[in-house]
Amino acid sequence: MSAIPTTKVGENGTASIKLIVNGEEVEAKRGATVLEAALGAGIYIPTLCYDPDLKPYGGCRLCVVEIEKMRGLVSSCTTPATDGMVVHTETPRVNQSRRITMELIIANHHGDCLTCAKSQDCNLLKIARYLGIEQDRVERLRKGTQVLPVDDSHPAFLHDPNKCILCAKCVRACHEIAVVGAIDIAFRGSSARIATFGDKPIAESICKSCGECVMRCPTGALVPKWEKPPAEEIKTICPYCGVGCSIYLGVLDNKVVSVRGDPEGSTNRGSLCVKGRWGYDFLSHPERLTTPLIRIPGVPCGAGHDGKVHEIFRETSWDEALELAANKLLELKQARGADSIAALSSAKCTNEDNYAMQKFVRAVIGTNNIDHCARLCHASTVVGGIAAFGQGAMSNSYSDFEKTELFFVIGSNTTECHPIIGSMIKRRVRFGGAKLIVADPRSIELSDFATVRLPHKPGTDVALLNGLMHVIIRDGLEDKEFIRKRTEGFEDMRQLVEGFTPEVVEATTGVPKADLEAAACLFGETKSACILYGMGITQHTTGTDNVKSVANLLLLTGNIGREGTGFSPLRGQNNVQGACDIGALPNVYPGYQRVDDPALRMKFETAWGCKLSDRPGVTVTEIANAILGGDIKGLYVMGENPMLSEPNLEHFRQALEKLEFLVVQDIFLSETAWLADVVFPAAAFAEKDGTFTNTERRVQRVRQAVLPPGEAKADWEIISALAGKMGKPFGYQTASQIMEEAASLTPVYGGIRFERLDHDGLQWPCPDTSHPGTSFLYQDGFARGRGKFHAVDYIPPAESISKKYPLVLTTGRILEHWHTGTMSRRANVLSELCPSGVVEMHPGDAARLGLIEGDLVVVTSKRGWVEAPLHITEKSPPGVIFMPFHWREAAANILTNDALDPLAKIPEYKVSAVNAVRRRKKLR
C-alpha cells in the first residue's frame, strides 16, 4: 500500500485520479463514482439499481463499501471517487449488510425461478448466488404475504409487481431516457410499488411502449411477452424510421425471437422506440410473399384486393415470372421506347438494392424514369438545400445535439416520427439546460417542453420564418460577420423580410406578436442553435420555399458549419437518405451527379458499358399523369406502396389500372401489388446484407439474420436476375460487390466498404478508404461556395377552406405505425396498441358540428371521402383536423391534394380543405 495520492492531468485537461481499492491502486476518471472506479478496474461490486445510463440512485444498498475516513457504510454507486481514497469492498461488515439486504429481498420475492421468464438472465439470482445466500438463513425471516395482481394489459410486456425489487430502473429510464414519466413509485413502506398515474393498467397510461423499462428490469417483474432466449444475436439496423437505430436481432431456429438496442450504437445508445422494440413479427407473418405470382389471364387489373389471392394470381417459378417480366419490358421498350417504362425504387430497401434498381433502369431499360418516395417527403429539402448550401442532406449529427443550446423544431412531430431524436431533445431540454422553440399548428408532445410555442396556421411557414428574421434583423441580432464572410444574397432577403412585421405575421400565421418576438430573440441570442424539421415544412406547394426560409434563418444567425448548430431535415424512412444518395432519382446518378452533364454521363457509360439517356426522367408525382396521358405504359415498383402513399389516391388508381404492364416486388401483397401483372417476392431487411444511410448521413451495415421465407430473394438479386434475363447480366455475387462499384462512382461514398462499417458505420462525405467520415458539414465552406440567401415571399397553400370544405386537413404519422402499415400493421404489438385510424378534432369544432368522441366521421374533400372514428383532442387547433395516413380502411390520401411544388414536385399533403360529418352509428 504505497498510497501517495497523485493527480495526473491529461492532455485535454481532464484529470485522472488514483484510489486504493482492496489494497490495489486503481486509476479512474475524475468524476467517476467509487463503483465505476472499481468496476473499471475489474473489481466486482454487486448492485441491482446501478445502470451506467441512469443517474446514481443508491436504492438497493448492495453496493455498499467501507471507505476510510467516512462514517458507516456508503453506497459506492453514489459516492464520487476521490484521489487517495481508500476503499474496502468485501469486509465482514460489508458482506453482512449485503447478505441481510439480499435475504430481505428473497423473503419478499414471490415467484418461482423455474417458471420465471427471466430465468437465467435474472440479476437477482446471480447476486444471491454471489453472496452465497443460504436457504436456512432466509427461513428465519418472516415471508412477505402480500400478493399483488399482475398487469398484463400491455400487448408487449407483463408487469408482475410481486417480482419487483423496486430498484426503480424502470422509473428512472422512463423519466431520464424516454422522458415520458408514465410510471413512478407509488405508496409507501412495504406497500411501495411501481404504478402509473392513478394506478391504472399500464396500457391506459401515457406509456409510449418504448420498452426502456423492460430491457432494464433486473428481475422478472417486467418481461416481454413474446421474446425467447436467442441462440445467436445479429447486429443490424432497425428498418423503421430514418434515425437508423443499431439493433441486435436474436435468432433461434431461423426466427427472430428477441430484439435489443445496441448499447454501442452511436445513433441510439441502446434506446429503441415502440416500433424498433416490438415491431418485428411481420418478418414471419403468414401473409409474406414466398413465391412469384402472375396475374391469372382475364382477371382485370381493377379486381379489388378484397378478393382471394388465388382468384387473381397463380403461383409460379422464378424462371417463368422473370421471363414474363423480361419479355414484357423488352417488348414495351421496343414498341414504345425506353421512356415508356418507369420504375419506383424504395427508401425501405438497401443502398445496394437501390443502386441495382437505378442501374437496371438506366443501363438495361435505357431511361432515367426512376424515382422513389423521397419525392413525397424531402424532395423540397434536396432542392432547397442545394440552392442554399449546395447539398440537401442534414448538415449536423446526433452528437451535435449534445452541444446544441437551442432546438427549433418546425413541422416535425419528432417524438412520434423520430422518437429517438425526440427523446434526445427532451433530455437536452429537461436535463441539459437547452431551450426549445416548437412551431407547429398542432399541440405536440414537444410543445410541453417548449420554451416558446409558435402554433402557426398550416401552410404559413414562410411568413412565420420571415417574421422571425424580421425581428432578428430589427433587433440587430444577426451574425454580421458570418453574413459578410460566408454568404451571398443577404440584401435581397433583408429587403423582403422588412415587410414581415410582427403585426403582419400575426395576422397571417395566427402567432401572437409577443411570442414571435420572444422566439426571435431567443434564436438570435443563442450561440448554437439548430433547426429540425420534417414533413410540416416539406409537404407543401411552397415546400422548397419553406426549406429556403429555414436555410435563410440559419445563415442569418451563423448557425451552420459549427458544432451544435445546423440544418436538420429529419428523413422519414430508414434509407431515404441512401436511396437519394445512390441515385434513385430521375435527374441524377449516384452521388447527385446530373444526368444532363455529359462528362458525368460519360463516366457512367464507361463504367456500365452502355449508352445512357441524357433526358431527366419523370418524378413519382408526375407518373400518374404520364400514364393517363399515354406516355408511360410499363411500371416496375420495388418496395413501395403508392396506392396508399400518393396524394389523391383515386386518381392514382385510375392511372395504375391503365398501365399495360405492372411489376411489383415486395415482401407483402401491398395495395399496389394487388394491381400487378407480376409479383416478385422479396427478402425483408433481416434477410439480406447491405447498407442503410440514416438521416445524419451515417452509412450503416444491415446484416442477414434469418433466411428469406420460401423462394423470396433480396431485391438486388431479383433485379440482377431480371437484368440477366434481359441480356445484360450484372454479375454481382454479394451486396458488398455492389457497394464497391457504387463507391467507385459516387465521390461522397468513395471510402465506404462493408468491412469499414462494422463498428458504427461511416458518415458521408467519406471520399476514400482512409477517411474517417464527416460528422458535420460546411465547417470550411458550403458545397456551393457561399451560402445563399433567398428572398422568399409568402404564398398561401394551394387549397383554402370554403363553405363546402370548412376545415383544414393535415396528415402525418403516429408513433406506433409506419408508412402504409405494410410492416407495422402486421406486427402484433403495434396493431394491438393502435388498431385503427382516427380523425383528430378540436373540442370546439366537434361541439359545433355536433360530434362526440367515437363518432364515425365521414371526411370529404374535392377528391373523395373516407370514414374514421373521431377523437376529440386539444392537440388539434380549432379549424384543423388531423388524420394519420397508415390505414387503407381510412386512407387519408384519398383526400389529400396532389398540387405540387413547382420545383421539387412534392405534393401538398399538409393542407387540404375538407368537410366532416357524422356517419350513422357510433364506434367505440
Next chain:
Amino acid sequence: MSFEEIKSQAILQWKTMQQSESIRILIGMGTCGRAAGAEDILDVLNQELVKQDIQADILPVGCIGLCYAEPLIEVIKPGKPSVFYGNLTPELMSEIIADYLIADNPRSDLALGTRGEGTLDGIPKFFNLSVLKPQVRISLRNCGNIDPENINHYIANGGYEGLAKALRMKPQEVIVEIKKSGLRGRGGAGFATGVKWQFCHDAPGDIKYVICNADEGDPGAFMDRALLEGDPHAVLEGILIGAYAIGATEGYIYIRAEYPLAIQRLRIAIRQMEEYGLIGDDIMGSGFKFHIKIKEGAGAFVCGEETAMMASIEGRRGMPRSRPPFPAQSGLWGKPTNINNVETWSDVSAILAKGADWYAGYGTEKSKGTKNFSLAGKVVRTGLIEVPMGISLREIVYEIGGGIPEGKRLKAVQTGGPSGGFIPESLIDLPVDYESLTQAGSIMGSGGMVVIDEDTCMVDMTKFFLTFTQAESCGKCIPCRWGTKQMLDILEDIANGRGRPGDIALLQELAESIKDGSLCGLGQTAPNPVLTSIRYFRDEYEEHIFERRCSAMQCQALISYYILPDKCQGCMICARNCPVQAIEGGKRMVHVIDQDKCINCGICLDVCPPKFGAVVKVSGTKPSDIPERPVPVVAKS
C-alpha cells in the same frame, strides 16, 4: 418607515395596551387550546362580557406550554398581578367572571398562579410552579405572551432586533456569532448550526436557498407547531438572519398541511413583514433581498429528511438521496441550500438579539442553550417545555411533569420519537444533552419525550414505533423498506405468542444491518426502539417468547380472562355483554369463559360489578380451580 420608527410605534401600542385601564384576558388559542375547548371558553367570555357589560380586551395567544391545563387563560386586572386559570369549562369560566371580573375574589381555589408584581393571597407565583421553575424560555420566549397575529407585539418585545443587528454585521460575522453560541441543529441530529451555515456560505453559486423544516412528523411531537402558532415571527426572523449570513435570496418553509393554524399565522406574519419592509427587495434599507414561500407537505414523514424535502419542493416524489453531494453544495434545484428546523431558527433570532455568550451561558459544555420537548405519555403534567441542556430526566419527569399518575412506577422515557430509543428508569439521572442520550442508545431528536409507566409493554411499544416507521419508509432502499417490515413482523409474532427462540438475536442482527445499510436517517434510526428495548428490557422479550406471557398485560394474544368460582355470583351481566357469546352460565351458576371463543376484549372485566370482582385478567398463568363447565354458585356462609 424606518425600523426605528416601526419599533417606537410598536412599543407605543404595546405599552398602551399594558397600561390600559380595562381588564385584559389572554386565552391560549393554539391547536392544543382549541382541542381542549378554548373556543367554547371564548364564546362564554364574549357573551358574558357583553351581557355583564364588562369592559375587557381579549387577546388570543399561543400555547404557553401547559397543555395538561388547557383551556388556559390569564386574567389581568389593572394594578394587580395577572392570574392564570386552567382546565376551564364554560361553567368555571362563568364563575370566574362573576367572582373575579365583577367581584374581586380571585378564586384561589381555581387559580394556577400569578404573574407580575404583587401577590394574591393563596395563589403561588406562576413561574415558581414546579412545572415552570426549571424551564428557561428562549425559543418559546413570546409564546403565550403576545398576539401571534400582531407583528407589533413581537417587535415591542425585542423582535427583529436580531435581524437589525445582523444586517449591521458582515455575513461572516453573523456565522461566527452563531458558531460562538454553540447552537446545534434542533431537528435532532445536532449538527453545529454555524458550521453548516459556513459550508453553504462558502459553496460557490450565485443562487442559494434556505429552508425552514416545519415538517414535524414524530408521533406525539408538537413543539414546532406550538412555536409557529405562538410566535411565527421568531422563526421568520431567524430564517432571514440565516439567509443573510449564507447569501440566500430565496427561502421555503416546508410545513405539514396538517398544521392549518400554523400555516395561516405564517401567512399573516409574512404579509405583515412585507408591509413593514422586513421581507422583500430591500430589507430594512440594507439592500438585503429575500423572499420566502410556504410549501405545504402532503403528510409523508420522510419529507422531514432534508433531501426528500428538497425533492418534494421540486415537485418530485419525496424520496431521500445519498449524500454527497450535501445540500450545502447541491441542494434545492441543484443550488447550495441550508436547511434548519423551526426551533433552531427561533434560537437564531434570540442569539443575534442577546448575543452568543448569553446563549452559551445555558446548557452543558457541548450542548449549549435550551431544548424544547413535548412531554407526553404517562406523566401528570403533559405539555410543551423548554429546558436548559443538561437538565436531568428526573427533573423533567418528576419536577416539571409531576411524576407518574396514579402512583404507578416509571418504566422508561422514550426520546427522539420513532428514531429514538427507550431510556430505562435506572438511567433517570441521565443529563439531557446530545452525547448522553446517544450514549444511552437514544437520540435527542426533535423533542418528542414519552413517559412510560409499568403498565406499558415494551414489546408492544416498540411495535408501535415500528408500525410507524414501516408505514412511513419511502420504499426507496431495501434495508428500510423490507427491514422495518421484517422487524415489525417479528415483533408482531412475539406479541402474538408466535415468537421463536432465535428472534431476539435475529432482531438485533437485522437492526444493526438496517442501521448500517439504509440510505437515509429514517432507516438508519428506525431500529433504535428495537435495540434499546432489547438492551434494557430483554426480559420482557424473553417472557413473551418463552413463557408466552406479557407481564404488562398489553399484548392481547397473551392475556386471558377467567371467572373466579369463589367470587362469581351468577348475575349473568358478563355473559349478556360478551360480544362473542364466549361465556357460559346461568342464573346463580358460576360462569365460565370458553377460552377458544374468547377474543380477549375485556368487556367481562369491565362489566363485572366491582363488589364481586369475579373476572381476572392474567397472562401466562391460569388461576386454580376454574371449573370446566358452569357449576352452581356456592352460597356464602
